[in-house]
Amino acid sequence: MSAVVVAGKALALECAVLNAFMRGAEKRVAFDGPRTKLWWFLAVIARRGAMIGAEMARVAQTGLVWNSIINNAFGQVAMRTREDVPFFGRFRHVSIAGLTVAEVASANEEAVRTHRHVARDGEDAFAFALLREGELELEQYGRSLLLRAGCFTLFDLGAPYRLAHRRHTNLVALKIPTGLLRTAMAAPEYRVLEAFPATGGIGRISSALLLALAAEGEAIPDQMASAYAARLTDMFCMLVRQGPGESRGLTVSQEQLYSRCCALIDSRLADADLDPAQVAAGVGISLRALHQLFQKAGRPVAQQIKLRRLERSRKMLLDPARKSETIKMIAMNCGFRSQQHFSTLFGQAYGCSPKEARQGGLRPTDS
Numbered sequence: 017m018s019a020v021v022v023a024g025k026a027l028a029l030e031c032a033v034l035n036a037f038m039r040g041a042e043k044r045v046a047f048d049g050p051r052t053k054l055w056w057f058l059a060v061i062a063r064r065g066a067m068i069g070a071e072m073a074r075v076a077q078t079g080l081v082w083n084s085i086i087n088n089a090f091g092q093v094a095m096r097t098r099e100d101v102p103f104f105g106r107f108r109h110v111s112i113a114g115l116t117v118a119e120v121a122s123a124n125e126e127a128v129r130t131h132r133h134v135a136r137d138g139e140d141a142f143a144f145a146l147l148r149e150g151e152l153e154l155e156q157y158g159r160s161l162l163l164r165a166g167c168f169t170l171f172d173l174g175a176p177y178r179l180a181h182r183r184h185t186n187l188v189a190l191k192i193p194t195g196l197l198r199t200a201m202a203a204p205e206y207r208v209l210e211a212f213p214a215t216g217g218i219g220r221i222s223s224a225l226l227l228a229l230a231a232e233g234e235a236i237p238d239q240m241a242s243a244y245a246a247r248l249t250d251m252f253c254m255l256v257r258q259g260p261g262e263s264r265g266l267t268v269s270q271e272q273l274y275s276r277c278c279a280l281i282d283s284r285l286a287d288a289d290l291d292p293a294q295v296a297a298g299v300g301i302s303l304r305a306l307h308q309l310f311q312k313a314g315r316p317v318a319q320q321i322k323l324r325r326l327e328r329s330r331k332m333l334l335d336p337a338r339k340s341e342t343i344k345m346i347a348m349n350c351g352f353r354s355q356q357h358f359s360t361l362f363g364q365a366y367g368c369s370p371k372e373a374r375q376g377g378l379r380p381t382d383s
Contacts, residue, residue: 086127089118090191091139091173093127101182110233113241115248116191117229121149126180133176135366135373138334140174142197142204143189144252146214146226150185154178154209159314161209168212168219170256172205188226192249199246201253206278206313212255222255273299274313277306281321285328288351292317325350326365329358333374343370 082105083095089109097103101124109118145152145168152163156177163169171177174194197204214223229248236244280298284290295317296306310317329350332338338346347358347370362370 082122082125087137089116090143090189091129092133092137093129094133096126096128097124098182104184108230110230112229112233112236112248113245114193114196115245116189117226117233118189118191119187119230120189121184121186122181123184124182126178128178129173129176131176131364131366132368134174135368138174140194141191142170142172142174142194142208143191144168144170144226144255145187145189146223148186148188150181150183152185152187153180156208157205157315159209161211163211166213166215168214168222168255169209170204171208175205188230190226190229190248190252192252196246196249197253200250201256204256206274207256210256218255222252225251270309270312273301274309277309277317278320281324285321285325285351286349288348288353290321290351292321295321321351322361323365325352326362329362329370330366330373333370343374346370 082103083093085105085107086093086095089107103122103124105120105122105125107118107120109116111117145163147163147165147167147169149165151165154161154163154169154171154177156171156175161169173191194204201207213219225248276299277295280295281290284294284298287294292306293303296303299306301309306317310320315323329346329352332341332346332349333343341349343359344355347355350358352358352361359370362373366373
């Protein structure tokens with residue numbers, strides 16, 4: 017178990033502060049002329065400037081430390097804090113055979129993960145987050161969620177996102193590698209930013225287990241850790257599957273149909289002619305019904321096809337077994353009609369060219 021606490025306070029220097037100091041100084045010092053008063057004024061500025069400069073340096077150092085902690089735990093992000101609000105951060109984590117349970121308590125921060133960050137570090141995991149205190153704003157895949165205390169959500173650490181809060185928040189997160197998560201749940205990216213209550217039923221059981229793991233996870237014997245991690249993953253996937261997808265407004269039958277559509281898309285990504293009409297025909301519904309279903313789920317069908325092609329191409333680029341395949345071959349195998357078109361879309365999504373991604377050591381994921 018490792019823990020880090022950082023804290024800082026930003027100060028603003030205003031003319032009113034200087035004026036107040038000058039008024040106080042004038043009461044204590046007898047000035048014998050304008051020159052003496054000027055020198056005293058400059059001395060006050062220098063002294064206060066040095067104090068505030070040192071304080072701001074301490075805040076900057078604190079910000080770098082906290083940013084480094086979050087980057088190491090969850091992948092690269094751009095971290096911002098308000099200078100007029102005190103900052104506080106506490107981080108503690110324990111590892112269990114590739115899984116990470118992290119406790120994060122902080123105030124006054126905004127974290128933004130961009131396509132460029134994704135391309136640089138290749139973080140490939142999802143996180144189940146339990147918010148214990150405060151409110152958390154989350155944005156990912158064109159969706160947004162205001163997560164409240166007593167709820168879980170799932171988000172993708174291998175894709176851009178935004179996270180922000182001003183008040184003190186306390187959360188516990190279970191970080192699961194994407195490859196392991198996919199063995200227990202198909203297409204987890206379709207269930208991100210849904211809120212699952214942790215106040216009853218399996219949610220309450222999962223909450224208690226997660227808190228116990230944060231406190232006692234190191235006690236799990238090494239020889240049992242892998243098996244325990246797999247079963248833990250299964251349990252948290254049950255948390256997602258037990259709900260009817262209320263945050264997307266889908267009924268149980270619509271969720272099942274949506275999953276069938278997504279599975280069909282994934283099975284036919286190499287087909288450059290794959291379009292919404294073929295998806296609708298493949299699952300036996302009208303094109304209008306398909307568009308309504310995906311609109312309700314939060315992402316248009318055509319966009320879903322494009323994103324899945326890009327994700328598949330990224331994995332193929334980073335697969336050592338495909339090192340001999342050219343970028344053009346990979347583009348064709350993922351349903352792109354030309355290498356130029358593929359490179360343009362890939363650059364827009366990940367902030368680098370396919371060649372740069374292949375050379376950058378990004379980590380592949382399981383299909």
